[in-house]
Amino acid sequence: MVAGSISRWVLLAYRLPREPSTPRIALWRKLRRLGAAQLQDGLVALPLDARTREQLEWLAEEVSEAGGEAAVWLAEPATAAQERALATRMAALVAKEYRVVLAAVEAARLQPEGPRRRTVARLRRELRRIGQRDYFPPPEREQARAAVAELASQLEACAERAGRAAR
Amino acid sequence: MRWATRSGVHIDRAACAWLIRRFLDPQAEFVFVADPDEVPVDATAFDMRGVELSHHGGDCTFETMLRRFGLDDPVLWDLARIVHEADLADERYDAPEAPGLDVLLRGLSMICADQEVVTIGGRLFDGLYEHRRRALLLGREPS
Numbered sequence: 001m002v003a004g005s006i007s008r009w010v011l012l013a014y015r016l017p018r019e020p021s022t023p024r025i026a027l028w029r030k031l032r033r034l035g036a037a038q039l040q041d042g043l044v045a046l047p048l049d050a051r052t053r054e055q056l057e058w059l060a061e062e063v064s065e066a067g068g069e070a071a072v073w074l075a076e077p078a079t080a081a082q083e084r085a086l087a088t089r090m091a092a093l094v095a096k097e098y099r100v101v102l103a104a105v106e107a108a109r110l111q112p113e114g115p116r117r118r119t120v121a122r123l124r125r126e127l128r129r130i131g132q133r134d135y136f137p138p139p140e141r142e143q144a145r146a147a148v149a150e151l152a153s154q155l156e157a158c159a160e161r162a163g164r165a166a167r
Numbered sequence: 168m169r170w171a172t173r174s175g176v177h178i179d180r181a182a183c184a185w186l187i188r189r190f191l192d193p194q195a196e197f198v199f200v201a202d203p204d205e206v207p208v209d210a211t212a213f214d215m216r217g218v219e220l221s222h223h224g225g226d227c228t229f230e231t232m233l234r235r236f237g238l239d240d241p242v243l244w245d246l247a248r249i250v251h252e253a254d255l256a257d258e259r260y261d262a263p264e265a266p267g268l269d270v271l272l273r274g275l276s277m278i279c280a281d282q283e284v285v286t287i288g289g290r291l292f293d294g295l296y297e298h299r300r301r302a303l304l305l306g307r308e309p310s
Contacts, residue, residue, distance in 0.1 A: 026225070033257065050175055058222045058255075065223065128266070132256060 006083055008048040009075050012056040015042050016068035023066035030059055035133025037090050045086065047135045048074060091136040098140035101126055105147040117155055123148045168192050171210035174199035176281045178272045179254040180214045181288035182229045182246070187213075188289060190238060199281040227254045245299045246292070268295070 016024050034055055036044040046052040053072070060070035077083040101123055108119040127148060134141060170187055172180045176199065187195045198210055206212045213220035214228040223231050229250040233243055252258070252265035253272070271291065276284050301309035 030257065050177070054177075055255075057216050061216050061222055062225070 006076055006080055009045045009077070010048045010053045010056050011039070011043060011045050011073040011075050012036070012060055012070060013043050013073065014060065014063045014068060014070040016063055016066060023062070023068070027059060027063065027066075030055075030062075033129075033133065035090065035094065035135065037086055039086075045075075087136040091138040094130055094134045094136075095138035095140040097130045098138065098144040101130070101144040102140070102147055105144075105151050108151055113155065113158055116151070120148065120152045120155060123151075168194070169196050169198060169207060169210035171198040171200055171206040171212045172214050174201055174281055175276065176284045176288075177254070177276060178250060178269055179227050179229055181272055181284055182250045182292060183213055183220075183232055184285040185289045185292040186229065186232055186238075186243070189293075190243075191236060197282065197285055225257075225259070227251045229254075242296060242300045242303055245303060246295060249295070249299075264295075 014027070016027065018024075031038075031044055034046060034052070036046050036056075039045050044056075046056065053074075056072050060072050063070035077086070104119065104123055104126075108116050108123075111119060127145060130144075131141075170184070170192075172183070176184070184195070184197055198207060200206055203212070203215050203217065206215075211220065212218040213232070215221055220232055220235060221228050226234070227247075227250060230247045232238070233247055248260040249262045249264045249268060252260055252262035253269040256265070256269075268291075272284070272288060275287055279287065298309060
């Protein structure tokens with residue numbers, strides 16, 4: 001999104017029975033994984049594309065199947081400022097997740113080689129997961145990616161040195 | 168028979184179309200619609216909100232079809248694991264193949280019309296089916 005320009009969003013309006021709580025929790029988890037912004041109780045938003053629209057449609061279906069009511073809407077914010085505020089809020093949430101990755105990279109520097117390899121694999125998966133809900137990339141994204149890549153290349157260098165020593 | 172689904176075919180719809188042609192209806196004819204109201208009366212709709220052959224209880228449509236049509240081939244259920252993760256990425260299953268398949272189908276849908284995505288995607292699924300069949304027989308990844 002270009003700063004200041006208005007883009008289209010897909011909204012899910014939903015109401016679920018208070019009990020049982022399992023579908024509520026399942027829905028909440030799925031919305032979090034998608035990185036949907038909670039506009040109000042029972043109203044979430046995502047920047048519109050084929051994937052986000054489809055995912056919210058499936059969630060609407062799940063809400064109906066759980067005895068609730070749901071509708072999917074396509075919308076535009078009335079002002080660019082409103083959209084900026086939303087994008088900033090969403091970016092702040094993923095930035096927090098990237099900072100957790102950065103902290104894990106710092107901690108991994110002290111790990112022995114074996115566990116460090118496993119940490120690299122785990123953090124790469126984590127970056128992919130966060131990437132799926134990163135619609136307005138904050139600067140922390142590049143920092144986290146670079147930090148994980150650097151940790152991985154140090155391991156490669158370690159392995160190469162060990163290989164040369166063995167020959 | 169005629170079958171209808173949403174246009175802009177991606178992984179789940181491509182996998183279902185393959186499943187229909189190969190295991191249910193070799194003469195299947197597919198119609199792609201932009202809105203559920205456009206589904207022809209004589210067509211069976213799938214992977215659309217509000218129809219039986221769609222997402223249910225956290226399953227993707229491919230899984231729903233296997234259940235509804237009683238297809239219990241373990242190879243198909245192994246494909247279902249991959250299709251589910253490529254479609255929903257909710258980590259219900261461990262499917263390292265899924266992100267790659269997702270990208271292949273997305274790329275295909277950028278350069279082809281829906282009918283062609285179904286045709287070419289069908290060959291991809293033929294190959295994937297054969298690969299997973301051999302993997303299950305051997306108990307390890309086939310070379």
